Amino acid sequence: MVNIRPDDVFVVTPPKCGTTWMQTIVALLLSGDPEVETELSIKMPWVDIRLREMPEIAARLEAMTCRRSMKSHTPLDGLPLDDHAHYICVFRHPLDAHFSFRNHIRNIPIPWFDHWYPEHDDDGITFRRFLDGGAEGFDADAMPLAHILQHYKAAKAMSDRPNVSLFHYSDMKRDLAGVFAQLSELLNTPHSNPVMQQLIAAATFDHMKENAERYAPSGGKGFFKSDTEFFHSGSNGKWYDQLSDQELAAYDAIMDEHLNREDRFWLENGQS
Template identity: 75%
Template structure:
C-alpha cells in the first residue's frame, strides 16, 4: 500500500482525504496556489457540463478538500450525495494524495516567481491575517522573498507557498507522470493555446462536444471573461469572502517579478532551482513547452 506524506498546516490538512470515497471517474485538479487552479477547475466544469453559462460555484460543487475552514464531515457528505461526475481541488502535492488508478489527476504549474508574486497580491485580498507573518504589507528589507527561499515544503511553511513547496509539487507530480491518469499542464501553455488546452483536457476526460460548443466554452474561460464575471468564477465568488472577487483575477500575466528583485535575490533563486531540478525540468517548470523561446 502506498504511504502518503503528511501535509498539515494552519490552513490545510491532507488527512481530510481519508473521508473521501474516490469514484473511478473522479477528476482531481492539483497544483500549488496561484498556478492556474481555478482556471483548470473552470475548464473542467465547462467541459463536464457543456454549458458556457454554467454556474460553476467551485467552492461548493468542486470543493477544495484540504482546506480546514469547512467541517470535513459536511464536505464528505456533500461529495457522497453528488450523482454527477465529480471534480475536486487540492493544493497538496501528489505524494500526499490518495492515488487511484482510475481517477484523473490534472496537475497545473506556473513559473515559481510568477506564482509567488501573484500570491503576494492574493494574500492582501483575503481575510486571513496569519499570512501577514510571511507577507508583511510593508517589507523594505525583503523578508517575504527570503522566506520564499528559506521555507520548507511541509508544516506551517507549506501553506505560505515557499519555493520548496512548489518544487515538492513538481517533483511529486513528475514522479507519477508516467501513469495514463496523471497529466501535467503549464499556465504559460494555457495562455498560449487555450483551445488546445480544452482539447487535451476533453480527451483525457473522454468528453466530446461539437466545434461550436467548444468555441463557446473556450470563450467563457478566457481571462477577460472570468475577470469581468468574477462573482461567478472566483472561488466563493459573490459571497463576500474576498475583498474583491475581480482582484482574484489580478492580471493573468507572466514575468511579474521583472524589476522587483535584486541581483542577489535572483541569484539565490537560481541557485535553489538548479540545486533541485535538471536544466530540462527547470526550463519546463518556468516556461512550459515553449521554454527555449521564453528564455530567449
C-alpha cells in the same frame, strides 16, 4: 475520508498556478454548458482546506450524483491515488506564482499571512520566507518555493501513469483551445466544434474577470475584498525588476540544486 469514484477528477496544484482557471475549464467540459454556474467552492470543493471539517466535505461529495471534480493543494504523493480517477497537475513559473500570491494575500480581508507577507516589506522578509520555507508543515500555507518543487517532483515522478497529466499556465495562455482539446480527450468529454468554441470563450481570462462574482471561489460571498481583484492580471513576468541580483541568484541556486536543466525549463516556461 472521500470514497474515490472511477470518473473523479482531481485538480492538483500549488496555489496561484492556474487552479481556478483549470477548475473552470473542467466544469465547462463536464457540463458542456458555457453558462454553467461553476460554484467551485461547493461543486468542486477544495478537499484539504483547513477552514472546513473533512467530514462535511466528504458528506457533500458523497451526496453528489454528477461526475465529480475536486481541488487539492497537497502534492500528488500526499494524495490517495486511484488507477481510474484522473489527476490534473498545473504549474507556473515559481516566481510568477509567488508574486501572484502576494497580490492574493492583500485581497484577503483577514491578516492570516502578515507574518510571511508584511504589507510594508523594506527588509525583504517575504522573499526570504519564499526561499527558506519548508515543503511540509505550517510553512506550506505561505506557499514557499520548496512546496512548489515538491509538487513538481511528485507529479513528474508519476507522469508516466495514464491518469496523471501535467499542464503549464504559460501553455494555457498561449493555446487555450489546445488545452481544451487535450483535456476533452483525457476526460472523455467530446463536444461539437460550435459548443467547444463557446466553452473556450467562457474560459478566457477577460471573460472570467468581467464575471468575477461567478468565477472567483466563493464569489459574491465577501471572502475577498474584491472578486475582480482575484483575477489580478493573469500575466507572466510579474517579478521582473522586483528582485535584487542577490535574490535572483539565491533563487537560481535552489532551482539548479533541485532540478536538471530540462525540468527547470519546463517548470518555468512550459512547452513554449
